[in-house]
Amino acid sequence: MSARARRPPVALAAAAAVVVALALLPIVYLVLRAADDRFVDIVTEARTWRLVANTVLLALGVVLASLAVAVPTAFLVTRTDLPGRRIWGAAAGLPLVIPSYVAALALLGMAGERGILADALGTDRLPDITGYTGALIALTLSTHPYVYLLTAAAFRGIDPSLAEAARGLGVGPYRRFLRVTFPAIRPAAGLGSLLVALYVLSDFGVVSLMRYDTLTQAIFLQYRSLFDRTPAAVLGLVLVGLTVIAVVAEQRLRGRGRLSRSGPGVQRQAPVIPLGRWRIPAIAWCATVAGAFCVMPLAALVVWLVRGVLNDRTIAIPWSEAADSLTASGLAAVVAVLAALPIAFLANRYPSRPAAVLQRTAYLGNALPGIAIALSLVFFAANYLPALYQTLAVLVFAYVVRFLPQALAGAESAIAQVDPRLEEASRGLGRSGFETLRRVTVPLARPGLVAGGALVFLSAMKELPATLLLRPIGFDTLATEIWKQTQVAAYSRASVPALLLIGLSAPVLWLVARDARLTSSPEG
Amino acid sequence: MVAVAAAALLGACGGGDKQALTIYSGREEEIVAPLFAKFTAATGIEVQVRYGDSAELAASIAEEGENSPADVFFAQDPGSLGAVRNLLAPLPPATLDRIDAGFRDAEGRWVGTSGRARVIVYNTDRLQEADVPDTVAALTDPAWKGRVGVAPTNASFQAFVTGMRLALGDAAARAWLTALRANGVKTYEKNAPIVEAVAAGEIDIGLVNHYYVPLVKAEQPDAPIANRFLRAGDPGALVSVAGAGVLATSGQAEDATAFVGWLLSDEGQRFYVDEAAETEYPLVAGIPAKAGLRPLAEMRGPAVDLTSFGPELSRTVELLRETGFLT
Structure with missing residues (x-):
């Protein structure tokens, strides 16, 4: 309790405030652009509310579908004697490294009315999946790994002594699940759902390909065909409003579950649950998820590649694009973790209402479409920092602004798990606060920090709209290479950078997946 | 990236030499990169190209305002060019007169360069x-x-x-x-x-x-x-056009204007007939389109002003x- 009374060091509070202020630059830009007579008209227009309804329906649908797919899979992979657990686990996480636009293209290529599947089945045509259904499937495919990775970590981190105590008290298996297991994974499932919802709010690629109109799709349309920045900015602010609701809802749903381990101690594995006669259905479930969400998009890419080779298309391996992708995404990961540290440390070690608000505010820009973030930085950099405009620095900054919450998700839980008494001991030995952070906190929190950085890295590898506008001239990433080829319908050529992107991202995904501590007790 | 650094170094060390011309291209790299190479071969003027979506590049140019690094805007459609026409400089009559008045901005701030x-x-x-x-x-x-x-x-x-x-x-x-x-x-x-x-x-x-x-x-x-x-x-x-204009804020207006003029030269126009990966129409009279396309003169769509x-x-x-x- 002593922590509550303490005031944070000025340097720490200032660092956190500066990071959040910078992360809010895109919103400042939107406010500048939305300050117009038309503001009220646009917000109250029936059309705006239709777009809000479409967007919310899609976000809720994808969150529910992701939970339905990912939580049972995470349970089976982490807690049972399911054969092939490692493979099913890898397959459940892997779609995170597939750009969602590519996944949607693959979905249409495979399961479209006259796609590869229709051919293979010998049927004239399959039902049309474009619209809500297609957007729901493609976005669930791309985002359910957020829920899977976080809940799998939570399942692994459950303290077996709690369940044992419940069993000792004569509580049956179903009530044990409701009273012990469910509360333990609820924070992880909630945080995963928040990341899913924010992703859906900001997505343009999938909804435009699937022809489902959302706020983000309407924002792009404003820029692309009407060249009118005011309505785009107003709709962007509406999106920020939805983000606030999502962040607050997550906070509420996370509840007061504090089923953390009683002490850091040696991690004891919870007992493995034998599946018995549920074994076959469990395998069938995992195989269906892996087949639809992992094998299907990869198979489509391979089919395109083979088709290109058979048609004698010149297909080059984009090594220099790969190098540029790795450089920018790697830098973004490091900077994002450094930026997240003071916020997470402040909120956790010096809990107060302002600190909590600051921490949650850092999430607000995350649901903005990439184009809005890109144009805001075009505006600020070109006019106020021309020397840095269109340099790698501003591109990395844009990635950090877009993906800061992912670094925060890792940092918050990691710091929560470091025992503050160790830091106090360090301070007692005469080390400064900064020195303690560097020598004690960061090393102990490293796995969670690395996992957060890895999430940022994976997102930056896939980022397109901000990359296109802010990259230095001649700086081509794998994502821009995929874009360049799909623009001229050259899917066989696009499949090579897509497969390379997936191949380079997969090992980094492993960093996230292996870290069981990622969110096992966000409330500390 | 090495190439970028090298280009920047060359630019910096060039001293009195000309800087590379900066082009914002909403046209696909796969299609127009060979066109830029031809221009450099013909004129000795180096170019560096930012590729993107035409409308998003137009929005970028609008946000950059006076600080835009772009010298030339090369866009897919009249809409994107029209959105920033106030930021474009009038082109010389020698360039404008190469094409039909229906294919260019009424005040000569941009010209169509190929037809679709x-x-x-x-x-x-x-x-x-x-x-x-x-x-x-x-x-x-x-x-x-x-x-x-x-x-x-x-x-x-x-x-x-x-x-x-x-x-x-x-x-x-x-x-x-x-x-x-x-x-x-x-x-x-x-x-x-x-x-x-x-x-x-x-x-x-x-x-x-x-x-x-x-x-x-x-x-x-x-x-x-x-x-x-x-x-x-x-x-x-x-019949609509892809087109180009010169930024009024360009520090290399002469080269930029030369580039747009070259796009409408016989050589620049023949690119669409002889080399391009797709089959757009050249707009300059006397250069017939690829075989199989209906001649432009016979198209006569709705008489509308692209501007x-x-x-x-x-x-x-x-x-x-x-x-x-x-x-």
């Missing part, structure tokens, strides 16, 4: 050319129920609807859109997916720009697709919303 025609793409396994309508009016016929594809969010479809509105009036355009929708028209994100859907037999015909057929055939050589040109004078037979598209577009989008094509 609206056509109906069709599946050659299912249809003979004579079976395919050569007027957009026929697309609302029950015979085509559920067989037609359009791309309502795409700039070229919106330009076509604008042309129709200006030619026939809003009421007729609205009636056509309503009937088209009642006829079970399918919608796609943009032109290429329509051509692919026609190739796959998902739909039988689609309203697209004419140059996508060779692009899709490069990917699927056996794709059963071909274009049907619309009859002369049809409200759908719009007026910008202001008209919001009305078009409103109409597309009222008829349920857009939310």
Whole structure:
């Protein structure tokens, strides 16, 4: 309790405030652009509310579908004697490294009315999946790994002594699940759902390909065909409003579950649950998820590649694009973790209402479409920092602004798990606060920090709209290479950078997946 | 990245030498990169190119204002050029006079550099050319129920609807859109997916720009697709342009102007006939289009001023919303 009374060091509070202020630059830009007579008209227009309804329906649908797919899979992979657990686990996480636009293209290529599947089945045509259904499937495919990775970590981190105590008290298996297991994974499932919802709010690629109109799709349309920045900015602010609701809802749903381990101690594995006669259905479930969400998009890419080779298309391996992708995404990961540290440390070690608000505010820009973030930085950099405009620095900054919450998700839980008494001991030995952070906190929190950085890295590898506008001239990433080829319908050529992107991202995904501590007790 | 650094170093060390010209290109790298190489070979002027979406680059230029690093804006459509026309410098008469007045900005701030025609793409396994309508009016016929594809969010479809509105009036355009929708028209994100859907037999015909057929055939050589040109004078037979303009803030106005002038030189125009991966129309008189394309002179679509598209577009989008094509 002593922590509550303490005031944070000025340097720490200032660092956190500066990071959040910078992360809010895109919103400042939107406010500048939305300050117009038309503001009220646009917000109250029936059309705006239709777009809000479409967007919310899609976000809720994808969150529910992701939970339905990912939580049972995470349970089976982490807690049972399911054969092939490692493979099913890898397959459940892997779609995170597939750009969602590519996944949607693959979905249409495979399961479209006259796609590869229709051919293979010998049927004239399959039902049309474009619209809500297609957007729901493609976005669930791309985002359910957020829920899977976080809940799998939570399942692994459950303290077996709690369940044992419940069993000792004569509580049956179903009530044990409701009273012990469910509360333990609820924070992880909630945080995963928040990341899913924010992703859906900001997505343009999938909804435009699937022809489902959302706020983000309407924002792009404003820029692309009407060249009118005011309505785009107003709709962007509406999106920020939805983000606030999502962040607050997550906070509420996370509840007061504090089923953390009683002490850091040696991690004891919870007992493995034998599946018995549920074994076959469990395998069938995992195989269906892996087949639809992992094998299907990869198979489509391979089919395109083979088709290109058979048609004698010149297909080059984009090594220099790969190098540029790795450089920018790697830098973004490091900077994002450094930026997240003071916020997470402040909120956790010096809990107060302002600190909590600051921490949650850092999430607000995350649901903005990439184009809005890109144009805001075009505006600020070109006019106020021309020397840095269109340099790698501003591109990395844009990635950090877009993906800061992912670094925060890792940092918050990691710091929560470091025992503050160790830091106090360090301070007692005469080390400064900064020195303690560097020598004690960061090393102990490293796995969670690395996992957060890895999430940022994976997102930056896939980022397109901000990359296109802010990259230095001649700086081509794998994502821009995929874009360049799909623009001229050259899917066989696009499949090579897509497969390379997936191949380079997969090992980094492993960093996230292996870290069981990622969110096992966000409330500390 | 090494190349970027090297280019920057060369630029910095060049001293009195000319800096590379900065081009913002909304046109696809796969298509125009060879054109830029030809320009440099012909003039010795180096270029560095930022590729992106035309409209997003236009929005960027607007946000950059006076600090825009761009010297030239090379865009897919008159709409993107029109959106930043106040930031473009008037071009010299020698350049403007190379093309028909219908293909350039009224005040000479940008010029069209190549033409694209609206056509109906069709599946050659299912249809003979004579079976395919050569007027957009026929697309609302029950015979085509559920067989037609359009791309309502795409700039070229919106330009076509604008042309129709200006030619026939809003009421007729609205009636056509309503009937088209009642006829079970399918919608796609943009032109290429329509051509692919026609190739796959998902739909039988689609309203697209004419140059996508060779692009899709490069990917699927056996794709059963071909274009049907619309009859002369049809409200759908719009010829639009890709074009270019020089930024008023350019520090290299002379080279930039030379570049736009070169795009309309015989050499720059012959690129579309002899080399380009697709088949756009050259706009300069006396340079005939690739074989198989209907000559530009016979197209005669709706007589509309391409410059007026910008202001008209919001009305078009409103109409597309009222008829349920857009939310």
